[in-house]
Amino acid sequence: MPKWEPERLGERTWLLPTGVNVGLWEEAGAAVLVDSGGDKEAGRQIRQVLEARQLPLRLIVNTHSNADHVGGNAYLQKQTGCRIAATRQESAFIVDPVLEPSFLWGASPPRELRTKFLEAAPSTVDLVIPGSGPIPGTALQAIPLPGHFFQMIAVLTPDRVLFAGDGLFGQEVLDKHPVFFLHDVAGHLDTLDMLESMSVELVVPGHGRPVRDLKALAGANRSAVLRTAETVKAACERPAGFEEILAGLCRAFAIELTFQQYVLVGGTLRAFLSWLSDKGTLRSTFQDGRMLWQAA
Ligand SMILES: [Zn+2]
Numbered sequence: 001m002p003k004w005e006p007e008r009l010g011e012r013t014w015l016l017p018t019g020v021n022v023g024l025w026e027e028a029g030a031a032v033l034v035d036s037g038g039d040k041e042a043g044r045q046i047r048q049v050l051e052a053r054q055l056p057l058r059l060i061v062n063t064h065s066n067a068d069h070v071g072g073n074a075y076l077q078k079q080t081g082c083r084i085a086a087t088r089q090e091s092a093f094i095v096d097p098v099l100e101p102s103f104l105w106g107a108s109p110p111r112e113l114r115t116k117f118l119e120a121a122p123s124t125v126d127l128v129i130p131g132s133g134p135i136p137g138t139a140l141q142a143i144p145l146p147g148h149f150f151q152m153i154a155v156l157t158p159d160r161v162l163f164a165g166d167g168l169f170g171q172e173v174l175d176k177h178p179v180f181f182l183h184d185v186a187g188h189l190d191t192l193d194m195l196e197s198m199s200v201e202l203v204v205p206g207h208g209r210p211v212r213d214l215k216a217l218a219g220a221n222r223s224a225v226l227r228t229a230e231t232v233k234a235a236c237e238r239p240a241g242f243e244e245i246l247a248g249l250c251r252a253f254a255i256e257l258t259f260q261q262y263v264l265v266g267g268t269l270r271a272f273l274s275w276l277s278d279k280g281t282l283r284s285t286f287q288d289g290r291m292l293w294q295a296a
Pocket residue numbers: 020066068069166206207
């Protein structure tokens with residue numbers, strides 16, 4: 001049996017705390033999932049919960065394509081024949097999961113990156129959904145959340161529970177991992193502004209506990225982004241190369257690098273360098289075969 005219990009969040013909305021948060025929405029005697037957990041084992045446990053409740057699985061809506069959120073897709077699709085919905089850009093990664101470690105590494109990835117943490121089992125996407133508006137065939141709404149990944153969405157249920165994917169991290173997660181993966185810093189800051197203006201009953205971050213105070217959680221996430229930005233800027237007071245700035249980030253936030261952390265924190269650092277460079281805060285030069293960053 002599952003290592004966790006489903007938790008009721010609304011009249012027809014449940015949380016399946018598989019490690020990463022999975023949403024369960026009951027509609028017309030069937031289940032719609034928001035994400036599918038990190039691996040086959042998560043998929044198996046979700047299936048046991050749905051069987052115990054006699055809820056056939058009709059659809060999985062993926063907030064985004066990161067392996068920790070789509071890892072149960074392949075198992076659940078094979079076992080139940082459910083359909084899978086995702087936005088166009090995220091679909092590409094779900095159908096061809098080697099794209100995730102390839103994108104993070106910037107080339108064909110070495111074996112160390114081809115694990116279930118970065119490369120899920122492939123599944124098909126049956127329903128490519130727009131990044132905002134009603135999710136066809138359901139009473140759910142998609143809300144665009146650019147920033148963390150290419151075309152991530154949040155999913156809002158009619159009982160006003162917002163599944164925010166990795167657009168928000170729980171406070172307890174921020175305390176442990178103050179530097180989190182970002183693809184587009186400007187997009188993410190706009191997403192946090194938009195989230196702050198929303199009114200919902202409950203917000204469920206992709207990782208961490210659900211909370212009622214969306215504004216406070218968005219504020220805490222913004223503070224973490226701005227702290228990372230300040231640390232990157234401080235590392236560029238003198239001309240510094242990528243590896244030097246990365247080492248500064250690791251020192252400041254007590255990050256221990258592994259192969260996986262190297263591409264996740266490194267990718268995030270590149271996102272900050274793009275943002276600070278586009279804003280005119282930093283400029284880059286090339287010297288003796290090195291790319292150097294410094295205050296503009
Ligand atoms: Zn995640």
